[in-house]
Amino acid sequence: MALSCGIVGLPMVGKTTFFNLLTNAGIETSTFYSGKTTTNINMATVPDERVEFLSRMFHPKKTTFAQIEVIDVPGLVRGSSEGKGTGNEFLAAVRDSDALVHIVRAFENKDVLHVDNSLDLMRDLETVNMELLFADLQLIETRLERINSGKKKKLENPLEETVLLKIRDVLENEQPVSTIKFSDEEREAIKHITFLTDKPMLIVVNLDEKQFTSGSYDQKEEIHTFGTEHNMIVLEICAQVEAEISQLEPEDKQLFMEDLGVKEPGIDRLAKAIYDLLGLISFLTAGEDEVRAWTIKKGLSAKKAAGKIHSDIERGFIRAEIVAFQDLKEAGSMAKAREHGSFRLEGKEYIVQDGDIINFRFNV
Ligand SMILES: Nc1ncnc2c1ncn2[C@@H]1O[C@H](COP(=O)(O)OP(=O)(O)OP(=O)(O)O)[C@@H](O)[C@H]1O
Ligand SMILES: [Mg+2]
Numbered sequence: 001m002a003l004s005c006g007i008v009g010l011p012m013v014g015k016t017t018f019f020n021l022l023t024n025a026g027i028e029t030s031t032f033y034s035g036k037t038t039t040n041i042n043m044a045t046v047p048d049e050r051v052e053f054l055s056r057m058f059h060p061k062k063t064t065f066a067q068i069e070v071i072d073v074p075g076l077v078r079g080s081s082e083g084k085g086t087g088n089e090f091l092a093a094v095r096d097s098d099a100l101v102h103i104v105r106a107f108e109n110k111d112v113l114h115v116d117n118s119l120d121l122m123r124d125l126e127t128v129n130m131e132l133l134f135a136d137l138q139l140i141e142t143r144l145e146r147i148n149s150g151k152k153k154k155l156e157n158p159l160e161e162t163v164l165l166k167i168r169d170v171l172e173n174e175q176p177v178s179t180i181k182f183s184d185e186e187r188e189a190i191k192h193i194t195f196l197t198d199k200p201m202l203i204v205v206n207l208d209e210k211q212f213t214s215g216s217y218d219q220k221e222e223i224h225t226f227g228t229e230h231n232m233i234v235l236e237i238c239a240q241v242e243a244e245i246s247q248l249e250p251e252d253k254q255l256f257m258e259d260l261g262v263k264e265p266g267i268d269r270l271a272k273a274i275y276d277l278l279g280l281i282s283f284l285t286a287g288e289d290e291v292r293a294w295t296i297k298k299g300l301s302a303k304k305a306a307g308k309i310h311s312d313i314e315r316g317f318i319r320a321e322i323v324a325f326q327d328l329k330e331a332g333s334m335a336k337a338r339e340h341g342s343f344r345l346e347g348k349e350y351i352v353q354d355g356d357i358i359n360f361r362f363n364v
Helices: 013-025 049-058 087-094 119-150 158-172 184-189 209-214 220-229 239-246 249-260 266-280 302-309 311-315 325-331 334-339
Strands: 005-009 039-043 061-065 067-072 099-105 202-206 234-239 282-285 290-297 315-326 344-346 356-362
Touching: 005 087, 005 119, 005 266, 005 356, 013 039, 013 067, 013 099, 013 239, 013 266, 039 266, 049 061, 061 209, 061 266, 067 315, 087 119, 099 119, 099 266, 099 290, 119 158, 119 220, 119 302, 158 184, 158 234, 202 220, 202 266, 202 315, 209 239, 209 302, 220 234, 234 266, 239 249, 266 282, 302 311, 302 315, 302 356, 315 325, 325 334, 325 356
Parallel strands: 005 067, 005 099, 061 290, 099 202, 202 234, 282 356
Antiparallel strands: 039 067, 282 290, 315 344, 315 356
16 A cells, blocks of 8 residues: 555645646646535655666666655635534545645735635644644544444443543643553554544645745744644745646756756655655665565564565565665676675565665565
8 A cells, every 4th residue: 555645734725736746637726716625636656766777777667666645635624613614524535644744825826815815824734733633523522422322332442432532632622632642552442543633744835936946934933943843844845836847848847947946846855754754765676577666664674575565575585685775876787786795685684774675585
């Protein structure tokens, strides 16, 4: 299963524009708030110069980059607890995602209405965070009702109700679930429920061209302080211009990016931030058939990493033959890397490192 991230934010902040930028989906955006209720789901390719390098070296039949599933839901409106708006219902679509990308609007654009009629990043951030919190509260209420409706009660883990009540208290004090320390038993009792306010979150500030090139905008400091205090990465992008640039021919692309002062395209920076946030790394496999990047949790053993490719390789694992990407790149060819003694044979307990190029030896 691919890693997934859900894009949330107020209406008209550039969520779909950002989604298009990441996935090249070309979904129509508009300057007016249509109240559209479509959820867009598509895959974003994680750019990886190592894959490109290996692909040039091996000329494989197939080159496969890592992918991230991106889910774009309609904007959230304040007051879902009082039944306002429809966007909030669509949060169900992002409930199972691995991380949330929270877009806030900094861009000035007279043609695009702001739902609260003014620009205020901190207010907007708060509004959306509160909606996520309400959605979690609603989930708890529904669950508690079901438990207390009698029939189900004896089937459930008796601890579940206690834990839910504990979480409800925290949410009612306007604190996210992520602030709660659970014991292992408590985690176990609620493992079938996922909370939006428990998910790793990335803040993406959507700037206009002027703000982006100058690097300054109102409340910049506040938002970065908020990010630091809440363990959230803050990324600044100019979704609209970057989306336009991403449609250009490669040569023009480079030119316009330099013009805008973009050193790294939005998707590169987002992917890095998400990998960072979730503690992920990539290892690579390379051969004449396929060059491919695989995404795993940091700290995984070689045997477990093999299972990512196929359960047979995990089960029949013998050894992993590994060369670090950097060593191969410096050597220039597999043969040279071998001459330099850069190849290592590692056992099943070896902890896979980012950029390891691995050839698994196995026996089935
Ligand atoms: N960085 C930017 N600078 C200027 N205008 C922008 C920027 N990003 C997006 N816009 C404009 O804002 C408008 C709304 O964008 P978009 O449709 O992506 O928002 P949305 O958050 O998906 O809205 P909804 O909640 O209705 O789905 C579009 O006209 C888009 O071109
Ligand atoms: Mg949209």
